[in-house]
Amino acid sequence: MYSVFRDLAIIILSAKFFGLVARKCRAPQVVGEIIAGLLIGPCLLNLVQTNDTISTFAEIGVVLLMFTTGLGTNLKELLRAGPIATLIACIGVFVPLVGGTLLYSAFYGFSAVGSPEFYRALFIGTIMTATSVSITVATLQELGHLKSFLGTTIVSAAVIDDVIGIIVLTCVLGASSGEGTGIGGVLIQTALFFLVAVGIGLVIHFAMKWLDARNPHTQRITIVSMAFCFAMAYIAEQYFGIADITGAYIAGIVLCTLHDASYVERRVDISNYLIFAPIFFASIGLKTEIKGMTWALVGFSAAFILVGLITKIVGCGLMAKICRFSSADSLKVGVGMMTRGEVALIVSQKGLAVGMMDPLLFTSVILLIIVSSISTPIVLKLLYKKHPTSDDVPEKTPQEA
Secondary structure, three states: OOHHHHHHHHHHHHHHHHHHHHHHOOOOHHHHHHHHHHHHOOOOOOOOOOOHHHHHHHHHHHHHHHHHHHHOOOHHHHHHHHHHHHHHHHHHHHHHHHHHHHHHHHHHOOOOOOOHHHHHHHHHHHHOOOOOHHHHHHHHHHHOOOOOHHHHHHHHHHHHHHHHHHHHHHHHHHHOOOOOOHHHHHHHHHHHHHHHHHHHHHHHHHHHHHHHHHOOOOHHHHHHHHHHHHHHHHHHHHHHOOOHHHHHHHHHHHHOOOOOHHHHHHHHHHHHHHHHHHHHHHHHHHHOOOOOOOHHHHHHHHHHHHHHHHHHHHHHHHHHHHOOOOHHHHHHHHHHOOOOOHHHHHHHHHHHHOOOOOHHHHHHHHHHHHHHHHHHHHHHHHHHHHOOOOOOOOOOOOOOO
């Protein structure tokens, strides 16, 4: 029993060390934490094996991660970007979803719609849908284009992209559960959940505003907020068959306009950053199988990376062009949207938990995250350097067209 403390100590220290090394190498900290899991896990040193305690800590970590993502959402910026960001996000989800599904089917065989193999293929496409907002934001901020119209569009589209991706994940997991509800039933369940979430959200929002006004910057605000997060995660999973991360994300969205939203986000981040999030990302490495890699899997991984990058650039860039951005700015939109990160890992983790994903395929996801996280900042910088004259405003907005 007490060996779990040794495991936790090894995971936390190694994850933080390799996370710092990754940051020194200008790679996302997440990459270092995953590599730490690979090193200390069964793949290499075999110091730690995954168990129920580590899985529970990891699940808490992913729920809190999605909660803080929701808390950090800027609804005003999201609404200001308007229909352009929404259109880019929709196509930015649809093209990778189709591309990933066809890729898996091409390697492992096409299956009848509704069969378990069909849903596995669809799930691989779902992994490709999410965009990592944090890396794109950091790059645009460094280049001084974060608050430009183009920068706002990219970031807003990335946020909407994640929301749509989570809804797609919910539908795929629900439809593949074998309970006979089908996609139509899952869509109804999803719609019902969001209706209930809106009702509960309105009540909680006004209650929290009242509490926030009476007790600003106090621990009780954070405690009640976290309780609401876990409650929504439970309601989503238990009563609607929807991923708990969806409930946690909605909880964050409900509270994101509070005066103390940033305060709550910082407080929740402290515990998550110190313990739960590193365990979650390291656990991905722990569950990744490398020893069983074959040349067929190596080929699939290479194709997975190429399809993952190209489908985002083509889908998002093409829609940006349709929205009358210049060719150079359309390419910037496509490149800015191709980074994968935390949400792709979260989706993968969910697939592994319900048996929809082979642990060996985690390697493909990790490689996509590493390649896209390193290449996106480099390519974006080159594009802005090559095309510095753009004022980041589309040639003609859809309203003017």
